[in-house]
Amino acid sequence: MSNASHIPNQFIFVWDDVFFPYPAYLAIKSAAVQCQPKRILLLKTPQLDGVENFERLRRELPCLEPVDIDLEGWLEEARLSCSKELLAAYSFLKKRRFHGSVSDLLRTLKLYLEGGIYLDTDTLTLRDLAPLRSQGGFVAEEHILVTSAVYKRASRWRYLRTGPLTAVRHLCSRLPFGEVFFLAIAPLYARAVHNAVMGFCKGHQLPKDMLLRIAENYPRRPERYPLLGPDTVQDLMAERRYPDVTVYPPRCFSPLGPTMTYQYFHLWGKRHVNALARRVVRPDTHVVHWSNNATIARSIPRNDDELRDLADKQLFARLALQAAFGPCNRSE
Numbered sequence: 001m002s003n004a005s006h007i008p009n010q011f012i013f014v015w016d017d018v019f020f021p022y023p024a025y026l027a028i029k030s031a032a033v034q035c036q037p038k039r040i041l042l043l044k045t046p047q048l049d050g051v052e053n054f055e056r057l058r059r060e061l062p063c064l065e066p067v068d069i070d071l072e073g074w075l076e077e078a079r080l081s082c083s084k085e086l087l088a089a090y091s092f093l094k095k096r097r098f099h100g101s102v103s104d105l106l107r108t109l110k111l112y113l114e115g116g117i118y119l120d121t122d123t124l125t126l127r128d129l130a131p132l133r134s135q136g137g138f139v140a141e142e143h144i145l146v147t148s149a150v151y152k153r154a155s156r157w158r159y160l161r162t163g164p165l166t167a168v169r170h171l172c173s174r175l176p177f178g179e180v181f182f183l184a185i186a187p188l189y190a191r192a193v194h195n196a197v198m199g200f201c202k203g204h205q206l207p208k209d210m211l212l213r214i215a216e217n218y219p220r221r222p223e224r225y226p227l228l229g230p231d232t233v234q235d236l237m238a239e240r241r242y243p244d245v246t247v248y249p250p251r252c253f254s255p256l257g258p259t260m261t262y263q264y265f266h267l268w269g270k271r272h273v274n275a276l277a278r279r280v281v282r283p284d285t286h287v288v289h290w291s292n293n294a295t296i297a298r299s300i301p302r303n304d305d306e307l308r309d310l311a312d313k314q315l316f317a318r319l320a321l322q323a324a325f326g327p328c329n330r331s332e
Contacts, residue, residue: 007133007199010116011040014103015054016069018047022302023292023320024121025053030323031125032061041116042066043106074109080208085215092218101221104195104229108210115202122292123197123253124319127329129286136244137200139233142254142289143189145169148231149238150190151224165189173262176272179279182260186250189257193237194230196289197253206233206242254289255280261290264316265299276315286331288319 011031015024032040040061046068048054057064071090075083086105093101107118117129132138145162165188172178200207213232221227237247256263263276281288301307301317310317323329 005201006135007117007137007201008115009038009130009133010114011035011037012043012107012110012114012116012118013040013121014043014106014118015048015121016043016045016099016102016106018045018051020048020051020054021300022053023300025057026307026320026324027119027121027123027125028057028064029060029325030123030320031119032063033324033326034125034127034328035129036328037063039063039065041110041114043069043110045069069106071106071109074113078109078113078211080211082212082215085218086211089215089218093221096222098221100225101218101228104232105211105214107195107198108207108214111198111200112203112207112211115200115204117199118195118197119287120196120289120292122290124288124290124316124323125286126281126288126319126323127286128331129199131331132199132246132286135246137204137206137242138198138246138248139193139195139206139237140197140248140250140253140289141191141193142250143186143257143260144192144230145189147190147192148226148234151231169259173260174266176268179256179260179263179276182256183279186257191250192230193233193247194226194254195233197287198233206236206245209236209240251282252284253287254291255282255285258291264288264290264319265314267299267310267313268315270312273313273315273318277318280315281319290316 013028028040028042031037040063042064044066058066072087075086080086090102090105093105111118119125145165146159168185169182172182210232213236214228217227224231250257268276299314301310301320307317307321311321
């Protein structure tokens with residue numbers, strides 16, 4: 001499969017479930033409003049047809065192209081040496097309801113086949129990503145506790161350093177102005193690439209290598225949640241050189257990172273929300289990844305009315321209202 005020289009003007013989302021929450025609607029709507037792509041592919045299950053927030057997207061976004069998941073057909077098109085293993089991996093992951101890992105496989109395959117920008121459905125797109133498409137590929141970093149390399153050391157001391165950092169991050173995530181202290185100590189945490197935000201040209205080598213690695217490692221997925229996603233990207237970026245792949249720092253796509261994303265959902269006063277927005281959202285913050293799986297206890301808007309009611313009290317609602325219903329924020 002031949003490589004194009006740039007990332008095509010399309011977005012890819014995956015939803016491997018039978019319900020469709022309001023934040024997923026906001027993720028796709030904000031990408032459409034801010035980036036105005038030629039098309040947005042939503043890889044989905046057939047059971048999603050008729051679900052309210054999904055049908056609303058179909059009505060509002062002419063660029064949306066819902067695509068029922070057809071792994072066998074896509075693998076036939078890709079002609080990969082590991083096609084049988086990837087079919088087995090899909091069955092293995094679906095049986096165990098590892099929805100995130102199913103998405104890891106599907107997003108990577110579709111990026112390899114067609115190229116484009118992939119975004120998780122726990123993101124908000126804050127500005128136009130067009131300037132990022134003039135390259136072969138990009139990935140993003142976030143601040144985390146345990147990288148793939150640390151996990152694989154299998155040392156009894158590997159988590160000794162992370163215990164205090166876990167406690168400090170937990171406190172920072174819940175205290176007023178906790179983000180100020182966290183951003184000051186963020187260099188103490190590991191900076192590692194992830195796969196919640198990625199962009200590649202068609203046929204790029206990195207997603208191909210990711211698929212080969214997923215086919216090899218999927219039986220060990222029950223041991224570790226990020227194995228087929230962030231761990232795979234981290235391992236490959238460490239093992240091989242991909243000279244046309246840009247790595248963006250945390251402030252560009254994950255300014256707070258896991259657990260700290262509680263700060264997006266606390267209810268504050270308007271002045272505090274304004275100050276929080278200035279500290280967290282920088283001029284080069286393109287997307288906010290708010291880490292749904294790491295933000296369990298929170299007040300998430302469920303509809304437009306709740307979003308507007310919370311916009312002066314909650315950073316997530318403020319950003320979502322501007323991103324999904326405001327003007328396009330062009331990147332220079």
